[in-house]
Amino acid sequence: MSVPTKYFQGIVQVVAGLALAAFPAFFLAIFARIAPIEQQGFLAVALAIGSYAAAVLCAFVVESPLATPGAAPPRVLPRWMAAVTAGSGALLVFGPSVPSAPILFLGVVGLSSGLLMARSIDIVTGRWKTEALAAAILLTGCTTGLVLSFEHNPHSARVLVIGVVLAVLTRLWRAPRDPQSLRPHHTRRAAWVTGETAVVGAVQPALTSLILVILGPAASVTFRVVSTITGALEPIIAYGRMRLLAHGHRGEITIVAAIFAVGVAVLFGAALAGLWHLIFGPAWSGVTYVGLLFACLWKLLMLVTTVPFAALRREGQTAVVFWVRCLGTLVYMVLGVSFVLIFRTPTAAFIAFALAEAVSFPIYYLAAKRTTGKIA
Template sequence: MPDSRHLHTLVQVVAGLALNVFPAIFIAIYARIAPIETQGFLALALAVGVYVAQLFNAFIVEGRLATPDAEGEPGLPGWVVLLSAAACGLLVIGPAVASSAVLMAGAIGVMTGLLMTRSIGVVTGEWKTEGFAASALIVASVIALWMADQHNPHCVRVLAVGALLAVVVRYRPRKAMPRMGFPPDVRRSSWVTAETAVVGAVQPAITSILLVMVGPAASVTFRVISTVAGALEPILAYGRYRLLAHGHRGELKAFVAVFTAGMVVVLVAAFGGVGSLIFGPAWQGVGVAAMLLACLWKAFMLVSTVPFAALRKAGKTVLVFWIRGASTVVYLAISVGFLMVWQSTAAIFLAFAVSEMITAVVYHCAAVRGAPDYAAAFGMRRLRQRLGQ
């Protein structure tokens, strides 16, 4: 059927959006039941949780994708399920407003399970399973948010159970990776993990700086805006994995179209009342300028994703590491400089947009030289051919 591919893409993207549901609803619940100091620490815990999850995902999943001669499809290691179950268990057995240690451990375990299962689902193309997992998490999140409005102490427990279901539904014991997921090429996976570690450090670092310099309210606002704009991240991740697995040919147009549609939906929902409905009191500090700048930042990430994936697919893991390392320095330097001058969340997202635009230019120049397929499609020779037509 001609529409089957579009249906699969839609389900995969919606399933990716569900990945962002857990931190969004967790913040929304705590905005209703927890003091602002605990909300500020939760924002930091979720940033750290996403960061650690990205490291595991980079070493096991992305490192495998960056190994051209790796055999077989990736599967979920059993220890990831156990880690997620333990993290969810902490949130279930404890009080609704948990201690700092439980929040940190819970965020790390849950986000690791959700991100890794999501990444493997994209690569393997099991769209039906992704749909079931996303549905479980979304339904549990809606129920948990309603319970939080009623100040029901079981709201966090329901959210945790939904997250665990989203992980367990995707687990296939017979398809688990050999050697507990240990990558076939440790050196290459280490470079991929190192570059992810360097880039991923920006979010927890900025969240910590905001928490110290401006206060917990600003930290929560930053996390709320990042989470809303992060609804576009699953689309970027989906496109990145498709580009890594299949190259840009035949994938790019659909990628751009879905991203554009996603950005329109996010902005309409955010400014149409959905943001305040979901996040409640935590939405009060969100400004229009900051939200628009956050979406502009994600748009520049779309531009940089294409040459980045081309370099990664070509096996240029060392080169990508150094580019991403330099990009992180640029991000932190510009962000801290803007924050010291304006001390606002809008300044942070403006800095992010400028930094990503610089990064995109660097990736393009490197891919033209180091990725033949990309150079053939986007190099100067191809550009002259198009202009000459």
């Protein structure tokens, strides 16, 4: 494979991954027009918990084999995950246009898990054409649902959900049978990998819930809107992490950094042009440029930390990663809760996140240097 072709495929996968952020963003935008503010606040929490559950499940099935020398992750989306996604979608499609809290929670968790696992497997296996097709289907469903919500159409959320389900099921088209199952290759390493993902991932849903309780549903929605918009940068970071875990090429991070810079410019350009206000409607009213700036800075620092993190994980140092991430999570929680309680604004949470990630990087760096002797 020539270098230009390899880079082109990488760029396609990163750009296609941006569609992953469309699901929570457009779901929030649709609910801002068809649901009362209380339900919008719960959706914000449900999306945070859904992302958390998806990350934990993906760590168990996809990432733990990457931390096990000689093991291989699933080559295609497991059939059971496809069934869970379809069942979760059915709950939302055949239920009320604004579902009850338990139904909304179950539906969001299943859809988020299917989207993330399907994309992660495509990144590792390099199935960029399938990823691009799935992204096109997902964006079509999200955009159609959003347009319908402008007219307060009760079916708008259902159309979005159908797009998500079809995007996930597309991964099974012409997919070979894969003997991989839910059982990991190395149970002990899988426990470490899944455990540290669970510990780190708890920060977002915990802070979203705290903001909902302390500052109210409007502030919770604002926090989730900013998280969702800057979440468009998350697939870029995830691509870099997966490629570093699977292959360890230093050149990959250069591509990711360049696309990240473009992504930040696009986010702020869209904000200045009024695109986010058009999409999110009333949900955008509480967002500030300062909050958006610190959220992007936080994501940038996460990208930097990915390099020593991947070096540790790739060498099978799962126990070291677990304890380092536990320490980092403690810093996140202490700063995040303190800043929210003191300043009582969603922006304070993103300032705390940026500070916490800045503190975490030297911890990862020193651990990687001491344990593996290298950081990439």
